[in-house]
Amino acid sequence: MQTNRRFFLRNGALAVAGTTAIPSFLIRSVLAEASPAPGQRLVIIFQRGAADGLNLVVPYREKNYYAMRPGIAIPENKVIDLDGSFGLHPSLSPFKLLFDQLHLAIIHAAGSPDMSRSHFDAQDFMESGTPGLKSTEDGWLNRALQSEDLHHRQEHTTFRALAMGSQVPRTLAGKIPAIALSSVNSFAVGGRGPAPSPAANAFQAMYGESGDHLFHATGEETFEAVKMLRDANPAQYKPAPGIEYPNNEFGNNMKQIAQLLKSNLGVEAAFTDVGGWDTHQNQGGVDGQLSDRLREFSSAIFAFWQDMGDSSENITLVTMSEFGRTARQNGTGGTDHGHANVMFVLGGHVNGGKVYGRWPGLANEQLNEGRDLAVTTDFRQVLGEAVSKTIGARNLDAVFPNAQLRPDRFLRIL
Amino acid sequence: MEPFRATLSLLLCYSLLSPSSVAEAQTAARASSAQPSVRQPYQPGQLRGDERILHALNRFTFGPRPGDLDTVRAMGIDKWFARQLHPETIDNTGLEARLAQFPAMQWSTRDLLYRLPSNAVLRQAAQGKAPIPEAGALHAIYVNEIARYEDRQKQKEQKKQQESKLASGQTMASSDREDGLNSQSAPRPVRNAQTDSNESNIAPSPSTTPDPQPFNEADTARIVALAPPQRVATLATMPQADFDSFQKSLKGPQRAALLVGLNPAQKEVVAALKGPQRVVSEELAAERLTRDIDSNAQLQEVMTDFWLNHFNVYLHKNDETPYYLVSYERDVIRPRALGKFEDLLEATAHSPAMMLYLDNSSSIGPDSPAAEKAKIAAARRPDAKKTAPQGLNENYARELMELHTLGVNGGYTQADVTQVARVLTGWTVDQPQRGGDFKFDESRHEPGAKKVLGKKIKEHGEQEGRELLHMLATRPATARFISKKLAIRFVADDPPQALIDRMAKSYLAHDGDIAEVLQTLFHSPESWSHDTYRAKVKTPIEFIASAIRASGANIDNMQPLVNALRDMGMPVYGAVPPTGYKWDASNWVSTGALVNRMNFALNFAANRLPGVSSAFTAPSQSTFTVEDGSGPRSAAPATATTGNLPTPEAEELRLESELVAGGISVPTRSAVLDQFHQQSLTVQIQLPPRTMQASVNPVQAAKNLEKQDQLLAGLLLGSPEFQRR
Incomplete structure (x- = not known):
């Protein structure tokens, strides 16, 4: 089925779009029709390395928080208060604005029911969406897109699922092909001219005819994507004046996601990750290592939100990290691998301005295994609600098998 | 046109008659004249003859070079493999000649940090806490870098002032950024920040002018034309601002001309005058690629790559990591790449690179004398910004079991992780900023007995750790974990269990001897099954190295290849998490990866990579x-x-x-x-x-x-x- 639909697209709408004689406004309208009718887009950000949720959204009323973190706690007079119980790390100040505008929701003590403290395993479980189950081959976001197909029979473009970087992350692995792209400007074969180079044509024929299934399929994706990108020319969408993305990999990824969303390529789900969270040593408090990371993190997301302007209405952005960190600081001014964490959900349709989730407390006897913040909201509860209310995946048993998600138990974040 | 068409139709006929590969047809023709010296007994479903040789070359080297097939055919594949297991018997004079262009890669970590100073060394030198070499090029290297550093500090200070002016008019809370030369595990910036600057009022060099005139063409040309020793001497006596301005005034071909005739040591000096730290990280990557491409002891390099990935250390963990990685690769990993696993494990655990990367160097026994002292100090000065470490850091303890030995399902618990961390307290690094060695610090060691995986470890200082490493290296779970990883690298993404079991048995029977385990792999039918032929997708390093090797390209500058690896998502020493890079196809095949690979192939073949040239026309x-x-x-x-x-x-x-x-x-x-x-x-x-x-x-x-x-x-x-x- 997938192949057939894609085949139709290549020979139908996109064949039209690729003809140079067609005026560009017509191309754009053809492409616009291909994107889903409600135009909801989901952006997922994975903070790899386990961000220290307790210092991102600080439970500043908890006495034990200060007792357990004498060297790294954020003093009450420095946190940016949200609701009288929780406050943002000062370096997340842009988030306060979004929270007050009711666009940003926060879910605290969210995480995986699996107890793994291995980065590798925990990321794998979160990305596959099946904690504890190693044999799952695809990622939850890919299954969500598959589930969407069962409900809306509509055409999708090659750019439907997009990952920034040179690899397709586990989250997007699966039946539905995903585009991996590290730079909008260099995504062309044999030069960026207005027409494909002879070498590009040769490669296209070569991969198109190849009996090597893996390379055949990826080759087809690649040339379709290259062509669409050439026609759409995302580089023309520059950030509005005054909007500044941080000059690093994550800032650059967010900027490019904005360009690709503005180009009407039919992106439904976009993924990027951001590293530098594994703060075992000297993570700092108000200032320092984690603080720097948070400033870059929040300013990139804030820039993206502003950059999208009116279209941010249809965007939902969710952040996640494999686990939280120990409630107590360790012996080296950092934190070790813990359990529950905090998730941010930002979007036009989000019921923001609220910290969601049941707070498990930080007293010694309330800690998970005596050392970490306990999980009270399964991360799949948040993601399940996000996919069902944005890209329209309804068969949640297929997206998150064994999670037993029920819409009437959603947190109503969206 | 006629003869042309005739050839085409001839070729088409040939293609129709024989859909198999050209090489096969060609080698079939040769087979009549040159019989393989060892005939493989016929086994159904097994690779034979030249296919078997090509398969071996593809799996146990970074790809065949022209002539390799003939060499192995003449020698016999078994003999060839046996020799690869003994790299000391292989003539590698060609490689050694090429490696001579990287003199710094032979230095000790201490020497590297002194002669190519890191930011920390420079900072100490600027504050008078470390000596500045008194004369010569080395003096200039220090003085130039200190001037640049102070420039940057000044600019940051100005920016901070501007920001705070701006921020004071806003309601949004903002905090001051703490500037430092060292930022641990910071995400890689998209582009290297332009560090050059023309204005420098506070540079220690007395002859520095505040705003030097850009170099005129005649002066630039005159310097470029000087004899090598004078050229280097002139550059080394220029004030930093003049030097940077001179560098900027160089036009395309002049950049290359500036280095013509210089010996490797002189080239290093010129590069170090621009920025000493870059010399270390660039040579580190270039040297590694040179070996991958040019070494005749290919299996040793393949295994070095394998172990460097298994015992991953990330280049930008901190300022000193590139310096320590030189010795880590040269003295820790490569000499043991085909030795005993336990030796390798011991050596990595005793390496400053690993102790710093996974934070064990700062882990302290909570009840150790050092912790007591730190607590007292902290109590005395509760407002101190930086407190000395007072307790455990579990990072290395966990990865030691999960990634280095037992594997994630190897049967250990969180309690074991904490116990292992206690065992390894005191394993640290002496003067890490100066390039010191491993040190066991008794005062940091947690007193008392420990219990790991049900086994009691008596209080015995550093010996506890050695006991622990021995226990981990000899566990069956470790044998299986290492065997499986090797089988994934050499045989298939999803290797047959029977093969893994056989390898693990060999591991246990031979004291974790890696060469023995590889022998078992080599002599197992699973390694030569038709299903495995061309079944592995090349990782970016395998793709690039094999392309260069196949074409016999001449490489004067490795940087374009280093950059290509980065673009393909596999920068040299650039894996941030301790897991390293993965070996299976799903990670390396994507739209983005294909675009990069096709472009690399076209650019490389058309000689568009500067300093990389190949001739495809006979x-x-x-x-x-x-x-x-x-x-x-x-x-x-x-x-x-x-x-x-x-x-x-x-x-x-x-x-x-x-x-x-x-x-x-x-x-x-x-x-x-x-x-x-x-x-x-x-x-x-x-x-x-x-x-x-x-x-x-x-x-x-x-x-x-x-x-x-x-x-x-x-x-x-x-x-x-x-x-x-």
Whole structure:
């Protein structure tokens, strides 16, 4: 089925779009029709390395928080208060604005029911969406897109699922092909001219005819994507004046996601990750290592939100990290691998301005295994609600098998 | 046109009759003259003959070079492999000559940090806490960098002031950024920040002018034209601002000319005057790629790559990591790459690189004397910004079991992790900023007995750790974990369990001897099953190294290859998490990856990577002259048609057999040639018809042929077949 639909697209709408004689406004309208009718887009950000949720959204009323973190706690007079119980790390100040505008929701003590403290395993479980189950081959976001197909029979473009970087992350692995792209400007074969180079044509024929299934399929994706990108020319969408993305990999990824969303390529789900969270040593408090990371993190997301302007209405952005960190600081001014964490959900349709989730407390006897913040909201509860209310995946048993998600138990974040 | 068409139809017939690879056909022809010295007994479903040799070359090396097939055929595959297991018996003089261009890679960590100072060393020097070398180029290296550092500090200070002015007018809370030279595990910036600056009022060099005039062309040219020793001396006596301005004034070819005639040590000095830290990280990457590409002891390099990934250390963990990695690769990993696993494990656990990367160097026993002291100090000064470490850091303890030995399901618990962390307290690094060695610090060691995996470890200082490492290295779970990882690297993404079991048995029977485990793998039928032939997707390093090796390219500058690896998502020493890079296909095949690979193939083949050059046109062909019988003529089959200009078909055949071990499929070949014909049609409009080629300007004809061959080579190296091994 997938192949057939894609085949139709290549020979139908996109064949039209690729003809140079067609005026560009017509191309754009053809492409616009291909994107889903409600135009909801989901952006997922994975903070790899386990961000220290307790210092991102600080439970500043908890006495034990200060007792357990004498060297790294954020003093009450420095946190940016949200609701009288929780406050943002000062370096997340842009988030306060979004929270007050009711666009940003926060879910605290969210995480995986699996107890793994291995980065590798925990990321794998979160990305596959099946904690504890190693044999799952695809990622939850890919299954969500598959589930969407069962409900809306509509055409999708090659750019439907997009990952920034040179690899397709586990989250997007699966039946539905995903585009991996590290730079909008260099995504062309044999030069960026207005027409494909002879070498590009040769490669296209070569991969198109190849009996090597893996390379055949990826080759087809690649040339379709290259062509669409050439026609759409995302580089023309520059950030509005005054909007500044941080000059690093994550800032650059967010900027490019904005360009690709503005180009009407039919992106439904976009993924990027951001590293530098594994703060075992000297993570700092108000200032320092984690603080720097948070400033870059929040300013990139804030820039993206502003950059999208009116279209941010249809965007939902969710952040996640494999686990939280120990409630107590360790012996080296950092934190070790813990359990529950905090998730941010930002979007036009989000019921923001609220910290969601049941707070498990930080007293010694309330800690998970005596050392970490306990999980009270399964991360799949948040993601399940996000996919069902944005890209329209309804068969949640297929997206998150064994999670037993029920819409009437959603947190109503969206 | 007639003979041309005849060849084409001949080729098509050939393709129809024999859909198998060209190399196979070619080797079949050769087989009559050169019999393999060891005949493989026939086994159904097993690779035999030249396919078996090509398979071995693809799996146990970074890809076959031209001539490798013949060499292994002559020697016998078993003998070849046995020799690869003993790298000390292999002549590697060619490689050694190439490595001479990286003198710093032979230095100790201490020397590296002194002669190519890190930010921390420079900071100490600027504050008078470390000596500044008194004279010569080394003095200039320090002074230049300190001036640049102070410049940057000044700029940051100004920016901070501006920001705070701005921020004071806003309601949004903002906090001051703490500036430092060192930022741990910071995400890689997109572009290196421009660190050069012309204004420098506080540079210690007395002759620095606040705003130097840009160099005029005559001065620049004069310096470039100086004899090597004078050139270096002149550069080393320039004030930093002048030096930076001189560097900026260099135009394209002058940059290369500046280095002409300099010996490797002099080149290093010039590079260090620009920025000493970059010399370390650039040479580190270049040296590693040089070995991957040029070493005759290929299996040793493949295994070095394997272990460096298994015992991953990330380049930018902190300022000193690049310096420590030089010794880590050279003294810790490579000499043990084919030795005993326990030795390797011991050596990594005693390496400053690993202790710093996974934070064990700062882990302290909570009840140790050092912790007591730190607590008292902290109580005395509760407001101190930085407190000395007072307790455990579990990072290394966990990864030691999860990633280095037992594997994630190896049967340990969180309690074991904490116990292992206690065992390893005191394993630290002496003066890490100065390049010190491993040190066991008794005062940091947690007193008392520990219990790991149900086994009691008596209080015994550093010996506890050695006992622990021995226990981990000899556990069956470790044998299985290492065996499986090796099988994934050498055999298949999902290797047969029977093979893993056999390897694990061999591991346990031979004290974790890696060469023995590889022998078992090599002699197992699973390694030679038809299913495994070209079943592995090349990782980016395997793709790039194999392309360079196949084409015999000459490389004066590794940087374009280092950059290509980064773009393909596999920067040298650039894996941030301790897991390292993965070996299976799903990680390396994507739209983005394919675009990068195809572009790399085209750019490389067309000599568009600066300092990387290859010739895809046979020398005899590029010097061909008009057909009057007087000039040299090529004996290659390429001249079969017109007797002069080789056809794309003939050239494709030749290049395919040189570049793609095992050949390409018929559809790939026709895609290459189809496009080619469309292309050459347009070329022919500008050129006289083929039958009149005798009168074509030979220089122009040679150029056309070269272009054609470069495109052919680019397409072959970017083909699906070349992405597999």
